[in-house]
Amino acid sequence: METKRIILALVLSFAVFFGWQLLFPQPTPQPAPQAIEQGAPQAGQQAGNAATPAPSLASAKDVAPIEATQGRLVTVQTPLYTAEFDTQGGLLESLTLNKYFQTVPIKGQPQPDKINMISGGASLGLLVNGQRTWENAQWDTEVQDLTLTEGSNTLIFHGRVEGYDIERILTFEADNYLIKEEVRVVSTSAADSDLKITRQAATDALTAMSSNYNQANISWMVNNGLDKESDQKDLRNDGLPPVTAPAWGAIDDNYFVLAMQPAEQTVLEGGMTGDTFFINLSASLGSIRPGESKSVRTSYFIGPKERDLLAAASPELAKTVDFGWFDVIAKPLLIFLVWLHQYVNNWGVAVIILTVIIKLIFWPLSQRSYKSMEQMKKIQPMAAKLREKYKDDKQRLNQETMQLYKTYKVNPAGGCLPMVVQIPVFFGLYKALLGAIELRHAGFIDTLPFTNMVWLADLSAKDPFYITPLIMGATMFLQQLMTPTAGDPTQKKLMYIMPVVFTFLFLNFPAGLVVYWLCNNVLSIAQQWWIAHGSKRKKAAA
Template identity: 50%
Template sequence: MDNKRFILALALSFAVFVGWQMLFPQPAPKSNAPVQEQAVQQAQGEAPAPINPLAGENGEQGTPSPQDFVPTAGKDIHVETPLFRATFNTSGGVLERFVLRNYHEGIEAGSKQVDLIGAKSVSKGPLGVIIRRRGSENHTWLNGKWAYEGAEQISIGEGEKHVLVFKGRAAGFELERRLTIHSDSYLITEALTMVNLEERGTEAGVAFTAAAKSMTAEDNQYNPTRIAWLVNDGRSEEDDRETLQEEGVSAAGGLKWGAIESNYFIMSIVPNNPDASLFASVQNGIFRMAVDQSDTFQPGMSKTLETSYYLGPADRGLLASMPNDLDQAVNFGWFDPLAKPMLMALVFFNQYVNNYGMAIIILTIIIKVIFWPLSQKSYKSMDKMKQLQPMIQKLREKYGDDKQRLNQETMALYKTYKVNPASGCLPMLVQIPVFFGLYKALLGAIELRHAPFIEYLPGTDIVWLADLSAKDPLYITPIIMGATMFLQQKMTPSTGDPTQQKIMMFMPLVFTFLFLQFPAGLVVYWLMNNVLSIGQQWLITSKSSKKKAA
């Protein structure tokens, strides 16, 4: 195998890998199961109308029987815990704000804390309830009557919990929503008790909803806001906004959770019903999601439906303690089995150096040490190939027009000097999955969000690598990275034809341009890896020169 061609193929593969992800994100499979189920239900008679968050907010209000129920005007209930500040509206118990106290939008002093909801999302009913029966769809926060008794300012101290109780009437049901909030968790659990106030039994669909503003810029290729879900067949996601706006996504078949998420934050619904289904879409820039389940309600009988909501950081440690395998919301694709252990190592090193930039450098050194013998073998093979270049060039001049004869003579030359051209490539093949795993990990780790490395350019007050999840604002690291890559190319034996050599010398420029927009943490890793590779390559070349001199 021609080493130069392999390196060129590897470089181009990386460029294609990144470019393809940016331009053509893999579409998630869409389930038609909910539509099929609804068709069967409608054929049988009374059936809930399908939930479609793209539809209007209209719905029929059921006629409640006269009982002791006094609705109150909607007002805000403010809840504060050590982790977040939340504002609920008593009209349906919808969530108007959910502010994460430990996370800010930017690194600037006075930057706002992250609000997962956003003002424009409130009308879409985040944490609302939709009831479907006999072809009508009732958005209870709009068409129901609600009452609330309790304090309007609630502070939950460490180790405590509080239960918000919202009582209402909608779609012929008496409703009681009990939302339990814990001081030390981002998980909110709900018990919804429903009583059928009509004189006959009925089948009804009940959907718990979520709505959130886009968590990232629409053109953010490395960190898109997306819809993700987990069913019995596995995890899926969709981040193409055009698809979400025009078609939406649906899923059924053992739905464990659905989520609106970015690399760093997540708003999820975790049903306590294996028959629940999901529908999600984007409407006017707002991400919407409904997790629906159907049940039969006899007259005067009450039933309690349970679900949970997680609103908070995409922290793997926190998600691991959540129900229904919610930790799978953080997923690095094919390289997930490699990415997560390396992130664990990164967190471990940071505990001692208290700087994720240094932790990245330490991890890079350790990976380099682990693969040192393989790299050593590869570089030695390249050095042997370099020594044969004059003879290979003569063969090209002699048999340039006869490719078959040229290949035969070249292989005979390798055999005579006991050089295996593939020995320089195979060690590098083993390292490729590790590299891409670390690439995916550094691209999506919440630990690197707003984590500083070198906050100010040395000797100045100019902000530099103050956020490893953002690009280098001065473009210093990607330019140095490109220079080290160019130096590597100069040190690597030139085994290809002149055209290949020109393409290879052009690759550092391509990669520099590509890395200008990469998160600084990833550029630091690649730069450090290049420096170590140059050092290793220099050592081998130096030893080889000494042997020749002797």
């Protein structure tokens, strides 16, 4: 009975953890409403020397069209990315990452498109007392392109909106995705007025939203506590409830983040319009007198969740990389995998070496477990006689069977213990593979041998041909055949159903996780064979 409970617990653990994502995927986003007339230039495109700003996202329900305004695009190039800003308001029209691609680059095949962090929405938009400065203000268009190879440098946008002069000072770094901004506002009004400055970030989903394991969401941190909202229906209909004094707010997914970190107390709001996520940080600066100047500062991190660069930008921003309950296991595994990769230069080989090391760590426990299983083989005839003798008295059968185990010092759950201790490691590696930018597009065997068909070129994605999960299921079935049970026929059937259930669950798992479990099974089979072979040698010698 104890073995049956453990088996059921294992199956239920996997089913609960992964079944929900398989059976109830996030709804596919609906097409965005047309906010610009058919045939008009879209946001970021140039018509002659004019750029059409993106639709405003000042609130979840405010998607009114924005009239075209004269402006031009200026380019910021760094070793890490290429960004384009519209001189009309300083809107960020695009930010293309130099090192990250939409799909896996395969040697000998055309290079895929690079990741563009900004698509749709008025990103880095500035509102002064609710006025959309990219729409209503007049801006200086004399800003020049900027190229950074080292150090840092700035772009300055000058504008004037009714009652205020505006200066946006953006500072870029050559070795980080961090952009720092200071907004200075000078009152040109004849009377005192209240001043409220809102900064806005917006983009469509950062990567493909077809995956159930990588959903875009809005996240934030308050008082060192992380929270997020990924329900797109709620974000479209109701928006994000106001969050007071956030350390940062972000649009992110497993691998990429568009984060805003204010230097002063703000209120975070956000939501979705169509496919576009947006967040606003609003700061009320109180009364401003004629001729008086006030300013706010914001840090933007727009790029991959590289832990070192996030930590260099801000200790708070480093917490955007979070693996949930398994953080304490996932991060050490990730650090060790990255360290191994430096030497073997292949992520699949690094996963295999990790599997061997974990197996060695748990070797003593597995050794005792498999020896207990060998003992169980010896008492099988006695267990069969008990089942025949007490076939009509289940309670007595259980009592006598447990006494038999006790007499011969056999643990009926011994065959499951090696799997039980692997579960936390399994979940930790699962979270690392799906949430670590280092393992995105982590390669192993790019193409099937003797073909040009892409195979295990990305260990963070599923095996496209399901070869590894099927082999994993076969090794698991072989392992069950080698595992004796002293239970009833129902228990044996349950043991043989497990490989089928696990194979089904593993079909859409990251290939790296399947490789780990497959290698673990092979090592376990070898260990069981070694112990059984040694037992036969001792018996023959005796």
